[in-house]
Amino acid sequence: MNAQYDAVVVGAGFAGITAARDLVDQGRSVVVLEAGTRIGGRTYARPFAGYEHITAELGGSWVNRELQPAVRQEIERYGSQLVEDLPCENAVFFSAGQRRAFPVPAAELADLERVIGHMRDVSKRIAPSQRLSSQPIRDLDISAEDFIAPLDLGPATRELFYATVAWYTGAEPTKVSVLGTLAQIAGFGHSPFGFYGALTERFVGGAGTLLDAIVRDSGLEIRLEHTVASVDVRDGEVTVRTISNDTVRARSCVVAVPTNVLRNIAFTPSLPPEKSRFLTKNHLGRAYKPSMLVRNIPRRSFAFGSGKLQALCLGYEYEDGSCLIMGFGDENSVADPTSREELEAAVREYYPDADVIAVDAHDWNSDPLFDGTYRIDRPGEAYDFLRAMNVPEGPVVFAGTDIDDSIWRIWIEGAISSGHRAAGAVSRLLHSRTGT
Ligand SMILES: Cc1cc2nc3c(=O)[nH]c(=O)nc-3n(C[C@H](O)[C@H](O)[C@H](O)COP(=O)(O)OP(=O)(O)OC[C@H]3O[C@@H](n4cnc5c(N)ncnc54)[C@H](O)[C@@H]3O)c2cc1C
Incomplete structure (x- = not known):
């Protein structure tokens, strides 16, 4: 068999493009096969439906150059432009069926303090700079429910804890492993408040502008609408076949x-049981992130709690008094993330006078190329999954934010880091074979 390329990369999200670019930087010949009609995968910005002057960011958007070194490096290399979020001046909370100016009733303040302290203290067992699966933290791969059981929290505090987990995971919070949430808190400098204030920068025009710059600069060969159906390894070389x-x-x-759609690719030889046992069923991450053009909400506002949507984050404020907000909800939050009426009812739980003028969203959960948002594991699966997926199968290396073995797993930072790691593994493999 005569190989046409040093490497074929399947998937043109941040992980695949980073891996391909790194290999091109090393003088390798690379082709990227992407099933969709665009690059960028789970980062996706487009003109807001009906309001073309507004950019709707329907997937990944927030980054932090200080906390995220891989993102910072790319931004510096390609000179990307970023915009800083407007600082919050008005916060509103919803817990125990009630809108509040303070997160919980006065009687539960001590409970709130205890659960925040518990999250912070336990997260300190996680070293931010080390691979998660190399640390002795398997005992933290437990359900969110078990994690707070010893604290005996009051109802409003328990709801806010679950709202935090649901916002971060996009999943029914009682069902998920809490390990990822704790690792994320470690990434925020061991501060649970990082969920509210750590990631405050976005790319002007969307994160895809960075990917466009990478592709332009590296001259990457990308074939769109090439859905990979099989990956066959024979005599140490790989044949990739599309549908x-x-x-x-x-x-x-x-x-x-994305790992939820990995099972659509047939591997020969078959993937070993250590990997395949995690891939037969979907992970739990099924978030909704509707963008909403709204009127009649307070200036510079932020809302959080156990409403249908767990968080409402401000995107932009416009001169006519309207603003763009991004809602975050778990899989049970709304039936249709593009229904203006449904979303207006959800926003009014926090802002009773709000008018939702228009909405735009992408349903990642029903999109067959993703089948979910970002990987959220069941209790007892997070730790072993990371160990298994980061082992190459001969000349086949896996990448993507879903398998990134770091505190920034599931973010753009995790996708880029995973791409670097995959390119490193391929590079070592090619070098060991040919000496170049
Ligand atoms: C709603 C939402 C909000 C988010 N918010 C943030 C945020 O604010 N900040 C942040 O840092 N991150 C955020 N993220 C996460 C971030 O978008 C992802 O971590 C990152 O984009 C994933 O990159 P990836 O390369 O691992 O995967 P992807 O971007 O999913 O790329 C995988 C690619 O593989 C392609 N593909 C699938 N099957 C096949 C096949 N058989 N053959 C060929 N190609 C195939 C897909 O079309 C896709 O393009 C968010 C994600 C979502 C969904």
Whole structure:
């Protein structure tokens, strides 16, 4: 078999593009196969439906250059422009069925303090700079419910804890492993408040502008609408076949697709049980992130709590008094993330006078190329999943934010880091074979 490329990369999100670019930087020949009609995967910005002058960011958008070194490096290399969030001046909370100026009733203040302290203290067992699966933290791979059980919290505080987990995971909070949430708190400098104030920068025009710059600069060869159906390894080389029967032969392969759709690719030889046992069923992350153009809410506002949507974050304020807000909800929050009426009812739980003028959203959960948002594990699965997926299968290396073994897993930072790591693994493999 004659390989056409040093590497074939499957999936043109941040992980796949970073891996491909790193390999091109090293003088390797690379082709990227992407199933969709665009690059960027779970980062996706487009003109807001009906309001073309507004950019709706329907997937990943917030970053922090100080906390996220891989993102910072790319921004500096390509000179990306960022915009800082407007600082919050008005916060409103919803807990125990009630809108509040303070998160919980006075009688539960001590409970609130205890749960925040518990999250902070336990997160200190996680070293931010080390691989998660190399740390002795398997005992933290437990349900959120078990995590707070010893605290005996009051109802409003318990609801706010679950709202935090649901906002971060986009999943039914009692069902998920709390390990990822704790690792994230470690990433925020061991501060649970990081969920509210750590990631405050966005790319002007959306995160895809960075990817466009990477592709332009590196001259990457990307084939859109090439859905990979199979990856066959024979005699140490890889044949990748698309659903239209196009084939690419390469010395190595980086598979950088969301883990919920990995099972749509047939591997020969089959993936070992350590990996396949995690891939037969979906992970739990099924968030909604509707963008909403609204009127009649307080200036510079932020809302959080156990309403249908767990958080309402300000995007932009406009001169006519309207503003763009992004809602975050778990899988049970709304039936239709593009229903103006449904979202207006959800926003009014926090702001009773609000008018939702228009909405835009992408339903990642029903999109067959994603089948969910970002990987959220069941209790007892997070730790072992990371260990298993970061082991290459011969010349096939896996990548993507879902398998990033760091505190920034599930973010753009995690996708970029995972891409670097995959390119490093491919590079070592090619070097060991050819000495170059
Ligand atoms: C609603 C939402 C909000 C988010 N908010 C933030 C945020 O504010 N900040 C942040 O840092 N992160 C955020 N994220 C996460 C961030 O977007 C992701 O971590 C990151 O974009 C994932 O990159 P990736 O390369 O791992 O995967 P993806 O971007 O999903 O790329 C995988 C690619 O594989 C393609 N593919 C799938 N199957 C096949 C196949 N068979 N053949 C070929 N190609 C295939 C897909 O089309 C896709 O383009 C958010 C994500 C979502 C969904």
